[in-house]
Amino acid sequence: MKPNFTSHDAKFWLQQIQTLKLTKPVKIMNVCGGHERSISQAGLRSILPEAISLIPGPGCPVCVCPEEDIYEAIQLALNETITLVAFGDMLRVPVNLPKNEIRSLEQARSAGADIRPIASPMEAVEIAEQIDKPVVFFAAGFETTILPVISMLVQGVPDNLLVLMSGRLTWPAVAMLLDSGEPGFDTLIAPGHVSTVMGPEEWEFVPAKHHIPAAVAGFSPESLLAAFYSTLRQLQDNKCFLDNCYPEVVTHGGNATGKQHLAQVTDIVDANWRGVGIIPKSGFALKKTYANHDARVCLPSYADPERKRLGKMPAGCGCAKVVLGKIYPNECKLYGKCTPREPIGPCMVSDEGACRIWWSNGQR
Amino acid sequence: MCLGIPMQIKQIDGYNANCEAKGVERQVSLFMMQHEPLKMGDYVLVHVGYAIQKITSQEYHSTWEIYDEIL
Numbered sequence A: 001m002k003p004n005f006t007s008h009d010a011k012f013w014l015q016q017i018q019t020l021k022l023t024k025p026v027k028i029m030n031v032c033g034g035h036e037r038s039i040s041q042a043g044l045r046s047i048l049p050e051a052i053s054l055i056p057g058p059g060c061p062v063c064v065c066p067e068e069d070i071y072e073a074i075q076l077a078l079n080e081t082i083t084l085v086a087f088g089d090m091l092r093v094p095v096n097l098p099k100n101e102i103r104s105l106e107q108a109r110s111a112g113a114d115i116r117p118i119a120s121p122m123e124a125v126e127i128a129e130q131i132d133k134p135v136v137f138f139a140a141g142f143e144t145t146i147l148p149v150i151s152m153l154v155q156g157v158p159d160n161l162l163v164l165m166s167g168r169l170t171w172p173a174v175a176m177l178l179d180s181g182e183p184g185f186d187t188l189i190a191p192g193h194v195s196t197v198m199g200p201e202e203w204e205f206v207p208a209k210h211h212i213p214a215a216v217a218g219f220s221p222e223s224l225l226a227a228f229y230s231t232l233r234q235l236q237d238n239k240c241f242l243d244n245c246y247p248e249v250v251t252h253g254g255n256a257t258g259k260q261h262l263a264q265v266t267d268i269v270d271a272n273w274r275g276v277g278i279i280p281k282s283g284f285a286l287k288k289t290y291a292n293h294d295a296r297v298c299l300p301s302y303a304d305p306e307r308k309r310l311g312k313m314p315a316g317c318g319c320a321k322v323v324l325g326k327i328y329p330n331e332c333k334l335y336g337k338c339t340p341r342e343p344i345g346p347c348m349v350s351d352e353g354a355c356r357i358w359w360s361n362g363q364r
Numbered sequence B: 001m002c003l004g005i006p007m008q009i010k011q012i013d014g015y016n017a018n019c020e021a022k023g024v025e026r027q028v029s030l031f032m033m034q035h036e037p038l039k040m041g042d043y044v045l046v047h048v049g050y051a052i053q054k055i056t057s058q059e060y061h062s063t064w065e066i067y068d069e070i071l
């Protein structure tokens, strides 16, 4: 019988893990900022057997948001008569411009641009209803954030609300790591709320195609430890499958309405990830039928292909490697000089960035 | 940005609901929940103002226990 993890506490799962006979070191990757936060705050790294290491992977949408998209948003806000709205996390992310130029949405706002942080797509609609000029919604995020943005469009928005779409899908980044032949991890913890909206099936390719154990986890230490145990056990028994250690919330098929809206409004396109490059079929783009709400269609482009360090991470910043789980945050040589108060790279800006999570939890 | 917040539905008006968690009330859209009938008193997981999943009261309480520690 499959164990019912909700009836067991963290201690039980830790004991289960300790009974496993691991013959070599195992790296478990998570791809969700929420998971990394739970792991860090609960101190799970320090209680696991030494052979097990936990590596944060691509779990921070702000961190991988293309530099050129943030540049575009800044320039639109500075040069066009518009109001720009964005999730608060995006405002402080710097682009690669000289120090004396405007390098973030926050600085653009201080320079007089009309930029407003929002917490929900519904706020974007309210703002657009109140003012006459175009309102550009700079929408960066993973599936959990983008589905609500799409549903907002399906429900109907004022004519003056335009979306600057910069959304990404999570699984293609993991697929890219696995396809590279050097994934850098032995088992995978699949994201809880991404799986809630998209359905856990999205992650079945990990065990099926790559023979890597995988389990969806929630955010409690119990659920995470149960998922660690599941994947380690799969490894030990040489049997991989996708386990669901968050069944109360993650159900077959995901959010049916949201996924239907997604198919109606977006195409899935090859897309750039900051510091990483193009990942096939990893980006959301608005379909032509929604062109009248597409900021890329309705407003002039400020793309400047000649710009220095276009698309790159800030000089010296290890975020590209942190994002792909190639290094731990504290292995970046700027870690410590770069802090949440004075961030150099996006991984130190976002609440979901591994650097910020590690720093905030006293990891040095 | 990817962490859903558990809330309880207090009132429903079309696709809009007044939801509450820990004494804080918010307007929440039910537009993504058309596949799932919802009523007053039900619990939902809310992400950027949109309900994305119906949850049980047990899940509501246990999630808040964790969030109280990590958020």
Ligand code: SF4
Binding pocket: A316, A317, A318, A319, A320, A322, A329, A332, A333, A334, A335, A336, A338, A339, A343, A344, A345, A346, A347, A348, A349, A355
């Ligand atoms: S410490 Fe700062 S500079 Fe280094 S990887 Fe993290 S965010 Fe980038």
